[in-house]
Amino acid sequence: MTKLAELAFSGTTRGALYALVALGFVIIYKSTGVINFAQGGLVLVGMYLTYNAHVTWGLPFWLAVVVAAALTALTAALVERAVLRRMIGQPAFSILMVTLGLLIVVQQVIPAVWGYDRLNLGDPWGVRKISLGGVNVEVKDLWTLGLTAVVLVSFFAFFRFSRYGLAMRASSFDQEAAMAQGISAGRVACVSWAMAGLVATLAGVMLAAGSGGLEPGRDVIALAAFPAIILGGLDSPLGAVVGSFVIGLSQSLTAGYQPEHAAFLGEGFDAVLPYVVMVLILLVRPQGLFGTRAVVRV
Amino acid sequence: MAQAAANPLRMFPTSSSRNMVLAAAVGVASLPLLVQSEVWLTVLLFVGATAVGALGLNLLTGFTGQVSLGHAFFLGLGAYTACYLGNPSDGVPAGRGLPLVVWLPAAAIIPALAGLAVGPAALRLKGGYLAIVSLGMVFLGAHVFKEWESVTGGSDGTTVLPSMSLGFIDFARIGSLTRNQSLYFLVWALVGVTALGCRNLVRARPGRAMQAVRDRDVAAEVIGVSLARYKLGAFTISSGLAGLSGALYAVVLTYIEPATWGLALSIQFVAMIIVGGIGTTMGGIVGALFIGGLPEVVKHHSDKIPFVASTAGERGLSLPQLNEILFGLLIVLFLVLEPRGLVALWLRAKAYLSTHPSIAKTPRKL
Numbered sequence: 194m195t196k197l198a199e200l201a202f203s204g205t206t207r208g209a210l211y212a213l214v215a216l217g218f219v220i221i222y223k224s225t226g227v228i229n230f231a232q233g234g235l236v237l238v239g240m241y242l243t244y245n246a247h248v249t250w251g252l253p254f255w256l257a258v259v260v261a262a263a264l265t266a267l268t269a270a271l272v273e274r275a276v277l278r279r280m281i282g283q284p285a286f287s288i289l290m291v292t293l294g295l296l297i298v299v300q301q302v303i304p305a306v307w308g309y310d311r312l313n314l315g316d317p318w319g320v321r322k323i324s325l326g327g328v329n330v331e332v333k334d335l336w337t338l339g340l341t342a343v344v345l346v347s348f349f350a351f352f353r354f355s356r357y358g359l360a361m362r363a364s365s366f367d368q369e370a371a372m373a374q375g376i377s378a379g380r381v382a383c384v385s386w387a388m389a390g391l392v393a394t395l396a397g398v399m400l401a402a403g404s405g406g407l408e409p410g411r412d413v414i415a416l417a418a419f420p421a422i423i424l425g426g427l428d429s430p431l432g433a434v435v436g437s438f439v440i441g442l443s444q445s446l447t448a449g450y451q452p453e454h455a456a457f458l459g460e461g462f463d464a465v466l467p468y469v470v471m472v473l474i475l476l477v478r479p480q481g482l483f484g485t486r487a488v489v490r491v
Numbered sequence: 492m493a494q495a496a497a498n499p500l501r502m503f504p505t506s507s508s509r510n511m512v513l514a515a516a517v518g519v520a521s522l523p524l525l526v527q528s529e530v531w532l533t534v535l536l537f538v539g540a541t542a543v544g545a546l547g548l549n550l551l552t553g554f555t556g557q558v559s560l561g562h563a564f565f566l567g568l569g570a571y572t573a574c575y576l577g578n579p580s581d582g583v584p585a586g587r588g589l590p591l592v593v594w595l596p597a598a599a600i601i602p603a604l605a606g607l608a609v610g611p612a613a614l615r616l617k618g619g620y621l622a623i624v625s626l627g628m629v630f631l632g633a634h635v636f637k638e639w640e641s642v643t644g645g646s647d648g649t650t651v652l653p654s655m656s657l658g659f660i661d662f663a664r665i666g667s668l669t670r671n672q673s674l675y676f677l678v679w680a681l682v683g684v685t686a687l688g689c690r691n692l693v694r695a696r697p698g699r700a701m702q703a704v705r706d707r708d709v710a711a712e713v714i715g716v717s718l719a720r721y722k723l724g725a726f727t728i729s730s731g732l733a734g735l736s737g738a739l740y741a742v743v744l745t746y747i748e749p750a751t752w753g754l755a756l757s758i759q760f761v762a763m764i765i766v767g768g769i770g771t772t773m774g775g776i777v778g779a780l781f782i783g784g785l786p787e788v789v790k791h792h793s794d795k796i797p798f799v800a801s802t803a804g805e806r807g808l809s810l811p812q813l814n815e816i817l818f819g820l821l822i823v824l825f826l827v828l829e830p831r832g833l834v835a836l837w838l839r840a841k842a843y844l845s846t847h848p849s850i851a852k853t854p855r856k857l
Binding site: 222228276279280283285286287288289290291293294295296297298300301302304305416419420422423427459460461462464465467468469471472475476479480481487 | 552556615616618622627630631637754758762765815816818819820821822823830
C-alpha cells in the first residue's frame with residue numbers, strides 16, 4: 194500500500210514536470226500552429242541560465258530563477274522574431290524541421306559553454322525528505338507540485354481574465370478576424386514564445402533541483418512530454434495537463450509493477466510506455482482526448 | 492544551337508540531361524579506382540548507403556507529403572534482417588548464413604511489410620500527429636531491438652559480416668581491390684537502380700497521384716486518387732528502401748547496436764532530403780553526399796576555423812560538437828533561405844542561363 198502511494202506520488206510529480214513542459218509547447222501551438230521541437234532546448238537554456246545566475250553570479254536562488262526566466266523568455270522571443278517570422282507561409286513540416294535544427298544547435302552549444310559534467314543547481318531543498326502519512330516524499334517534489342498548481346492557475350486566470358489572454362485566444366481561434374480587430378498576430382506569436390520560455394525555465398529548475406542535477410542530456414524530458422501533448426490534443430492546454438498526469442502516473446506505476454508482473458515486456462519499458470499509450474489513444478481518437486477535430490476544406 | 496523540346500514524361504527530359512547522367516554514371520563507376528584514400532572511400536560508401544534511404548524518404552515525405560521521423564526504425568529493421576539471415580552461424584549472435592541473393596532482398600521486403608502495417612496509422616493522422624507517432628515508432632523500435640537479444644545481440648551489438656558473393660562476384664573482394672573498393676560497386680549500383688526506379692515512378696501516374704495527395708489530399712480523393720492506396724504504397728516503398736539502406740549501412744559499418752537506430756539517424760535522413768531538395772529525385776543523392784561528406788571536409792579544414800579545437804586539449808568546440816552545430820544550422824539556414832534545397836540552386840542557375848538574352852538564341856519553352 195505504501196508502495197502504491199509512493200508510486201502515485203512520484204507519478205504525479207513526474208506528471209507535473211511534463212505538464213510544465215507540455216504547457217509551453219501547447220501555448221506556442223495554439224497561437225501559431227508551430228510544433229516546437231525546440232521546447233526541450235528552452236528547458237535546457239532555462240536550467241543552465243538559472244545555474245549560471247545562482248552559482249556563477251551568486252544571486253539568491255529565487256532571484257536567479259526570475260532572472261533566468263526573463264532571459265529565457267527573451268531568447269525564445271528573439272528566436273521567434275529572427276527565425277520563425279521568416280517561415281510564415283511555409284509548410285508545417287518545414288517549420289517543424291527548423292525547430293528541430295534549433296534544438297540540435299542548442300544541444301551542442303550548452304555543453305560547449307558549461308561542459309558535460311553533471312552540475313549541482315544549489316537549490317534550497319536539496320535531497321531533504323519528509324514523511325507524509327508513512328510515505329517518504331522529497332521536499333523538492335512537494336514544491337514542484339505546488340509550483341505547477343500556481344502556474345496552471347495563473348495561466349488559466351491570464352487567458353480567462355486579462356486583455357492579452359483574450360487577444361491570444363482570439364488570435365488562435367481565427368487569426369484573420371483577430372487581426373481585423375486590431376490584434377497583432379506578430380505580437381501574439383512573440384508573447385506566446387516568451388511565455389513558453391518562462392514555463393520551460395520553471396520546468397528546468399524543478400527538473401534539476403534536488404537529486405536531479407544539470408546535464409546536457411536533460412532535454413530528453415521534452416521527448417517524453419510529446420506523448421502527453423498528443424494524448425491530450427495538440428491545441429488544448431487542459432488536454433496537455435491531463436495528458437501529462439496520465440502519462441506520468443502510468444509511467445510511474447509501470448516502473449513499479451511491470452518488472453515483476455510483465456517482465457516479458459523488457460527492461461526499461463516505462464520509458465517507452467508513453468508512446469504505447471499515445472498510439473493506442475490515437476487509434477481511437479486521432480485528435481487526442483481534448484483536441485479539436487480538424488475540419489478540412491477543399 | 493537548336494534545343495530539342497523538353498519532354499517531362501520521358502525518363503530524361505532532354506538529350507543533354509541524359510548525357511549528363513551517363514557521364515555521371517561513368518564518373519561514379521570509375522571513382523573507386525581513382526580515389527586512393529581509404530577515408531574518402533569509406534565516406535563515399537556511407538553516402539551511397541544512405542542515399543538509398545534518402546531516395547525512399549523523399550518519395551514518402553517529398554512527393555507524398557507524409558511527415559515521418561521514423562525512418563531509423565525501418566533502417567534498423569533492414570539491418571537486423573540482413574544480420575539475422577546473412578551472418579555466419581558461428582557468429583555472435585548466430586545468423587543463418589544465407590547468401591546475398593536471399594538476405595539483401597529480404598532486408599528490403601521485411602521492412603516494406605512493416606511499413607505496410609504502419610501505413611494505416613498515416614491514413615488517420617495528419618501532420619504533427621503523424622510526425623510524433625513516427626517518433627514514437629523509433630523509440631519503440633529501439634526498445635525492441637535492445638530486448639530481442641537472440642536476434643540483435645541486445646546492447647552488446649552485433650558484428651555484421653554476411654556473405655557478399657553474388658554468383659561469381661564476391662563484393663567483398665573483387666580481384667585485387669580492397670573491401671571498400673569492391674563494396675563500392677554493389678552500393679552505388681544499387682543507388683543507380685534505386686534512383687532510376689524512383690524517377691520512373693515519379694514521372695508516371697503514381698508520381699502525379701502522390702503529389703496530388705501531398706498538395707490537396709481531400710481534393711485528390713474527390714477526383715479519384717485513392718488516398719489509401721497511395722499513402723500505403725508510399726509507406727511500403729519508402730520502408731523497403733530504408734531497409735535496403737539499413738542493410739548496406741550495416742555492412743559498411745561492420746558493427747551495429749540498437750543505439751545506432753535512434754532519433755538522430757532519422758533526423759539525419761530528413762536533413763539530407765531538406766538540404767538536397769525535397770520532392771526531387773536527385774535531391775536524395777545530393778543531400779546524402781553533402782551531409783555525408785561535410786564532417787570529413789570540416790576535419791580537413793578544422794585548423795582554419797576559429798573557436799574550434801582541432802587537436803585534443805585545445806580550447807574551443809570539439810569536432811563532433813562543431814559537426815552537430817553545423818548540421819543544425821544547415822537545416823535552419825536551408826529551410827529559411829532555400830527551402831527547395833541544393834537542387835533548387837542548380838535549377839535557378841539553369842533557368843537564369845536558359846532565359847538570358849545573350850545565351851538563348853531562340854526563345855526556349857520552359
